[in-house]
Amino acid sequence: MKAYMTRRYWFSASHRLHSGSMSPEENRQTYGKCNNPHGHGHNYALEVTVSGQVDPRTGMICDLTDLDRFVDEKIVQRFGHENLNTLAEFKDLVPTTENLCIEIYRILEQDFRQAGIEKIRMEETMLNSFEYAGGREIRH
């Protein structure tokens, strides 16, 4: 019996949207206010959806404390209260929320063993959100 579980986390970080392969004019035109050289920040809401068989002994897909510990150590502490542009992941990658979603999915997919990673959903603001499922189509 496959089931899905979604847990919501928060972290705050700053970023600047700027591409080294674009001219200053093109950067301003593409990213607008987000190109401000001093950067700006968001409170990101992160939803991690895991999936798997429900263990008949525990009634759970995976132990929530394992997921919480993993996300706290590998994601919240890594990205929270950081300037994303200064991190190795974004040395050559613009830290848009699209790219941040893909990075977070990869970290979970690679090292979280207790359940399958179904989907990452991030809210950048109350009006904008992004979803990534490892390139798979998402059935809502």
Next chain:
Amino acid sequence: MVYLTRKAEFSASHYYHNPEFTPEENRRVFGKCNNPHGHGHNYTLEVTVKGQVDQRSGFVVDLKELKDIMNREVIEAVDHRFLNEEVREFRDRIPTTENLAVTIWNWLQPKLSVARLHRIRLYETPDLFVDYYGEA
């Protein structure tokens, strides 16, 4: 493939009435929503588009462009309007939330060039929403 959802709000009034029904039938089927003076809602619209992340910009779609299209094609047409009287599509179609979601899809779909429209989710109240994925 990344999915991006942009939210917007608008307020509008409507009433439900089918001229092919008798007055009794209209009252029975539509209840309080049949009041011909109309009633209103604060609608929340979620537009989801999907596409590949552009390697240079890191974007699926230019959010400002999406916001402008949503404002121009949808919000200006319906915000603070009496849908039955002021929106052409509802002169001969009942402005239910289902029909409004389909209409919004039809307005937006031809205007989106970069990313593909994936879903229209329209909340009539915080407790009631409709999803439409196009005729596929």
